[in-house]
Amino acid sequence: MNNKTLSRRTFLAYLGTGAVTIAAASTGLGAFTGSAAASDLLFDRKTGKVTDAFAPIEPGTGDELVLPKGFRHDVLVSFGDPINGKGDTFGYNNEFTRFFPFDDKQVNGLLWVNHASVHPLLALDQRQPGPLGADQVKSLLYNQGASIVEAYRDREGKWKINPDSAYGRRITGYDRVELSGPARGTRAVKGAALVQGTFGSSAGSVTPWGTVLSCEGDFESTCGSAGLELSHYGWVVEADPFDGNFKLRKHTALGRFHHGQLAVTLSKDGRVVVYMGDTTPDSCLYKFVSTGKFNASAGKANADLLTEGTLYAADLVNGRWVPLTIEAVKKALNGDDFQVPFGVNQIKEVLVERYKEQADVLVYAQDAALILGATPTDRPAGLAVHAKSGALIAAYPNNVRHGNIHGHLAKLAEQNGDAGAAAFDYEIVSNGGRSSGYSSPGTLLFDDRSNLWVASDIPADKLNQGAYAPFRNNGLYVVRTAGQDAAAAQLFASAPVEAALTGPCFTADERTLFLSVSHPGQTTAQAGRPTSLWPHRSGDSGPRPSVVAISGFA
Template sequence: MSDLDRDDIPSNSSKAESLNELLGKQQARRGFLKAGAGASTMAFFGLSLNTAAASAQSAAAGSAAPVSAMSFKAVAASTDDKIVVPEGYRYAVINRWGDPLFTDSPKWKGDATDDAAAQARQMGDNHDGMHYFPINGSSTEGLMVTNHEYINPAYFFPANVRVAGENWNEDWVKKSQRAQGVSVKHIRHDGKDWKTVLDSNYNRSINALDAEMVLTGPAAGHALLKTNADPSGTVVFGTFGNCGNGYTLWDTYLTCEENVTDYFGTEKEGVQSSTLMQRYGVATKASNDSYRWETHDKRFDVAEEPNEWMRHGWIVEIDPFDPESKPRKLTALGHFKHENAAMTLAADKRVVVYMGDDQRSEYIYKFVSDDKFDPANKAANRTLLDKGTLYVARFTDGEQAGDLKGKGEWIALTLDTVGLNGKKLGELFTDQGELLVKTRLAADAVGATPMDRPEWIAVHPHTQEVYVTLTNNSDRGSDKERKGTNGLKHPGIDDANPRAKNPYGQIVRWNESGKDAAASEFDWDVFVLAGNPDVHKEPANLMAGTPNISAQNLFNSPDGLAFDKDGRLWIQTDGNFSDAGNFAGNGNNQMLVAIPETEAGKGEIRRFLVGPSGCEITGITWTPDYKAVFVNVQHPGEYGKHPRAPKVTPQEAPMAFSKWPMDDNEDKEGSGGRPRSATVVVWREDGGVVGA
């Protein structure tokens, strides 16, 4: 996620009771601020919640037992410009921005003078979500599918280029467009290293400029999705803003379009902003200075093509094993700033996909397919995400005094659903296609619960609990007013967001009723509050975080999230890496491993990896034997207003804050000139399962 995006500016003017307000009620009921780290407090705000119940439910369901304790030694926080992994582990850097996709790919130039034609045949930039698809079940050969979310102009362009300024031209726009989207790369372990199979027919760039794809589902062909270039409303070129990801039970990849509104704008005067544009944060002035695509591509000029922006902001399904196939934009799964997509099965084998809308005070959704998954008929499953029901979550307080859990319900976003004003959604939207294009407005109308920037969602493989990262909110507070795109007054504290001006973030989880992912109700609690007990020492200070997190494993702004096969929860961060003030002892962004339940009844979190200077750690996938884990290092060297920032601009000295990966992993070839996003593969020296 870029710190240049508009995703930090709220556009939700809903007056629905927020999760912070709910948590305020539960705090008061439990006497949290008075009791400090008492038993009832930790039962709601801690890693040990529901240990016995979850274990019993797991055993009753015949699922695997809780995982054993982790054997690796936690690594210390670090501010060094390198990767740090535990003792007994090794790593390698692969798939850097600009690395070749094909045998004839031009070599990447360290001064960033590569043109658009070169970028089309090279690895994209700012890696995010990804997934390893094994070839014939192999843990040594497969397809690595990787999202490329955005670019850093100061590093991406040569020193004499200024976005939409002097020397700006069409080729720079096209280069930027071809660096974003998705790459498919055939990789193979040769017994020593992971290498790209450059002559593979699987390799391709599915980018923002060249990739033709189709719209499917209820909104396909809708008048709102028709443009001058596509009067059918069914054919779209490009995917961009690709943040988190998912994958299906039938071996396809789900890429999630997040901050797509940053790319649209106009230099024309007098263009009016509709309510819908305001709600999604679409500009009627020049677009984000990082891109300015509208200067040379009229698709991104909202005056020229007012509907084009609505054709982006979907989940896109890609078949990595069929290079001739067209990606499919899945309108049934809703139109918003998608973070990731976590797929599971309902009790009756219908497909369920959990999703978060990554902006302040936005919502959590789930999609339930109409038809059932058939493991024996892969072709029949290809349309499961075209038909179904989209739901949005409403979190509520527990009904009885002393209840240690919150309650929640899933509200169907259909034309027959009655909104808060007593009217059916069918009175607000002409058809289901319009409702889905305007997903945020429909969720507002039914009183969904505003959340603190929902990031990744993950489903526990044994207990079926669902976890979501709420990364942070510096403006949280009932009396805080911030002028966003719709003048939103931020909601106050509530049960899932218990802190005003929350700089640290937290992880919330829920259990669906009856352990059925298609259920209409759920119970929820707070899994962990990130914080800093070394800075906030008062026993009752929520800023200290969950008390049973060791001070040696501090972190802030949880973002990426995934479970391995044994039920270990892997947490990645994208937050403040100043290592000072409230964040003293946190070090660079990192990846941690948590055990939600243990026989001792105590959860545990250990730091597993630390990234280089200025980066985000994001994206995670494993080989089928779980003996190798892949993670992405995004935007190394991005420092903004960091207190340790060099006294030069990135274009003047792009490697002043980070040289990674040039000086890391003893790999200097082709890396000079710019810090580069890349994938890191980690394995155990003894060949065992990572993290175990």
């Protein structure tokens, strides 16, 4: 971590979501016990400084990023901008961000940014349907993955990047990535130990040892265009923002599916717990619990903890975590009363032939979870751990096939407040819609005072139409945690045309909020006629996904 001893506050900044839970456990201030305490605590804290610091805005329909009075934003870096002296450039649809300060001043450091996808016309200049050319495939793979940029605040308070930084680098669909854990070298991944690249990189988190966990979400389209093996993608990738020599690893023990946001914490006995969600409709909620225990003095050697452990899926009906093991899957498939469950699109004979060893369970985790009785849900895309109680908050954007138009927020409270527990209580705590003030909740973030920041994820082609019309453009909301308006959403930021606001990340002093403005002009279908021109930079002929730095917090 830049070979410096971290202060406690800087440590929390590295960890992000779930950080305070870890810190509390390490200081003897562990999570509250009992589901009632966890439930009551979610919306009864004193109003935090951030919530009180702005007057909520009205949603907009214009092609601009709108913020409350007293706040401003700097466009920090946009698609195509140089990020180092070697000529590397910033990728496309940026989402997850995390700031790694060089010291406690919080004004200079590295910003990690994920890149989830590309626009076929705006990024690849693909004007007709059909196979991509060689140069288009190169751009497709290069402009996904991640960017590491050096960011700093100048003397006038404006945030900028250093385009010649020695730290600036790209992680793309061309990097060599090692498979770790039980699926490495197995039949299920075609015998591979090394694979090509990472892409579909949407959400992420940070480990207690200071590395990034980057989630591969939608990957099938890129695999098809580039002729790559499907089983090599859909994993959680570990990388070190400071160290380009740190071996990139896809941790197969965490399972393969369409990864959304994840949250990292520790069990009461010190094991690493990773909560994960699958972003496809009718998918499940997961957690991984390591076999070994976290050792702060071991530094990045703790990464090996993610190679061995148990992957669970949530049975929400019975409040239990279901271990995903090959023994259990075989037993279920061979049962006389077995019927293929809803959501599994294979016949029994194919499933019996597929599941032979534990690697098969991990590679086809979604079907294994449903076979073993885990609950299909409306795609848990956002996850965050509530600092005091340790409860997991999950955001479900929507599932129109089930009539869930506006989505909801749910709370999973582990038994005795222990992230390593086998049982839990689960309930919906807030429904999207006009009554709550938000629709389609996606990325989640708790600030230092336990205010919940919620980024909406209304599909670009549905914005300002039908049931979504009252919410106008996508936005970033603060869900109040106290007072008469507890659990009601207040709009902090309104996005440009067809954009989504994703990957919010505070500096540790909470004076700056980094925010991704992803896919502005997403429905653009004709060259020369973009539906957005944001961020309206001189010389640009179309929109550019960008990261902004928001200032104005007291």
